[in-house]
Amino acid sequence: MVERLDATFAALSDPTRRAMLASMAGGERSIGELAAPHAMSFAGAAKHVKALERAGLVERRKAGRTQLCRLRAEPLREAQAWLRQWEQFWTVRLDALEAFIAAVPQVSPETPEER
Template identity: 80%
Template sequence: MVERLDATFHALADPTRRGMLASLALGEKSIGELAQPYAMSFAGASKHVQVLERAGLVTRRKAGRAQLCRLEAGPLAEAEQWLRQWEQFWNLRLDALEALLRDHKETER
């Protein structure tokens, strides 16, 4: 799971790939359609799609001459679960710090 999580965060680190995922959340798109908002070549868009594929975030299929991409949300759910664990960790720590500061202020009075 760690390698897949690393691949997911690597893929999400690029704003173009995040935009492509947002576009795919609305439905299947060709690589050309994914490239269009970024004024990039098919080859450039294809490289971004390959990174998304390696992370398991996208699947690609051929439909005639077009290569259609579809969002696969499973890795995003795994990343969210990992982030929620850290959110709980930090919330506990910050709550303890807040209580400590509150107690300190009350003893100063």
């Protein structure tokens, strides 16, 4: 699972790939459709799709001469579960720190006249 998580985060590290995934959330898209908003070539878009495929985030199929891409959400669910685990970890620790700070008596700083 660690390798898949690494591949997922590596694929998500690029804003173009994140935008492509967002586009596919609305349904299948051709590589040309994925390339259009980014003013990039088919070959450039295909490289991004390949990175998403390696991470398991995209499934590609051919329909005639067109290559259609479909979002696969399972790796995103795994990444979200990993992030949720760390969110819970830090929430507990930060809540404990906040409670500790609240329990410490507050000492007001001395003014120059009090010295």
